[in-house]
Amino acid sequence: MLKLHGFSISNYYNMAKIALLEKGIEFEEADTRPSQDDDYLSLSPMGKVPCLETDHGCITEVDAIIGYLEAIQPSPALLPKDDFERAKVHELMRYLQLYVELEARRCFPEVFFGGKVSDETKEQVKESLAKGIASVARLAKFDPYIAGKEFTAADIVASQSIGLANAVSQRLFDRNLLDDLPGSSEWLTLVNERDSVKAIRESQRAARG
Numbered sequence: 611m612l613k614l615h616g617f618s619i620s621n622y623y624n625m626a627k628i629a630l631l632e633k634g635i636e637f638e639e640a641d642t643r644p645s646q647d648d649d650y651l652s653l654s655p656m657g658k659v660p661c662l663e664t665d666h667g668c669i670t671e672v673d674a675i676i677g678y679l680e681a682i683q684p685s686p687a688l689l690p691k692d693d694f695e696r697a698k699v700h701e702l703m704r705y706l707q708l709y710v711e712l713e714a715r716r717c718f719p720e721v722f723f724g725g726k727v728s729d730e731t732k733e734q735v736k737e738s739l740a741k742g743i744a745s746v747a748r749l750a751k752f753d754p755y756i757a758g759k760e761f762t763a764a765d766i767v768a769s770q771s772i773g774l775a776n777a778v779s780q781r782l783f784d785r786n787l788l789d790d791l792p793g794s795s796e797w798l799t800l801v802n803e804r805d806s807v808k809a810i811r812e813s814q815r816a817a818r819g
Contacts, residue, residue, distance in 0.1 A: 611636055611637060612630070612635065612636070612638070612663065613637065613638045613639075613640050614626060614627060614630065614637050614638070614639055614640065614660055614661075614663075615640045615642035615653065615654070615659055615660060615661040615662075616639075616640075616641075616642055616659035616660040616661070617642065617643060617659065618810070618813040618814050618817045619817060620659050621711070621771065621774055622658075622659065622660055622672050623659050624770050624810045625660075625672045625676075625766050625767055625770050626660040626662060626672055626675045626676070627660075627806075628770070628807060628810060629675065629676050629679050629688060629763065629766055630679065631806035631809055632686060632766070633686065633688070634686075635679065635682075635683055640663075642659055644658050645657050653668045654668065655670065660672065662675045662678070672767070673700070673703065676688060676689075676763045677689075687760075687762075688761075688762055688766070689762060689763055690760070690762065695757070698749070699757050699762045699764045701749065702750065702757055702764040702767075702768070703763060703764050705742070705746050705749060706764070706767050706768050706771045706772070707767060707771065709738070709741065709742030709745055709746070710739065710742040710743060710746060710771055710772065710775045711771035711774060713735055713742055713775070714739060714774060714779070715774075716731055716735050717731065717735050717778045721777060721778050721781050721782065722777075732783075735782075736779075739778070739779055739783075739787070740790075742775075743775075743790045743791060744790065746768075746791065747791050750791065750794070752791075752792070752793030752794060752796070752797045753793075754793075754796065754800055755797065755800070761801075761804070765797075765801055768801075769798070769802075769807060770810075772787065772791075772794070773798075775787060776788060
């Protein structure tokens with residue numbers, strides 16, 4: 611049986627978990643924090659989560675995990691069959707990860723963990739987030755899902771990235787990123803109604819006690 615290493619507060623762990631739930635693939639969860647211990651590095655070379663343990667070895671990084679799940683269980687599909695449309699889903703996933711979530715992550719210490727971030731960093735993040743969201747707006751369809759008619763891996767990544775970035779934007783810059791993504795509010799409501807996403811929220815509530 612597959613074993614997913616990670617913890618419920620990690621948005622990347624939740625991306626992998628949603629993919630497994632959407633596929634209906636049976637798996638175990640191993641409550642795991644990022645670690646530089648040799649034992650865990652033998653599973654996850656950077657010591658990060660998520661890490662998917664299979665009968666053949668371990669897979670890290672969300673894109674690779676989703677690709678593996680798609681290969682071993684093609685239905686229900688999380689990636690389009692059409693080559694171009696599949697590439698566009700991957701493109702959206704990378705834009706969300708690199709230009710939205712990763713930029714917002716620079717301010718996570720202040721927004722989520724009681725730390726402080728320099729004013730210079732905040733200004734950089736404010737500018738880069740605006741550019742990142744604008745780029746996503748040019749790619750997104752919200753028809754009704756982010757890449758078109760069907761729920762895809764891009765919706766999984768977006769559902770676990772945009773909310774965190776928006777928390778940073780609203781807290782530090784008093785700006786709602788959804789205002790710059792026409793159709794995103796309806797999309798978010800639709801995605802939040804999925805059983806897989808509801809399960810993630812329930813796990814997070816349980817973890818917080």
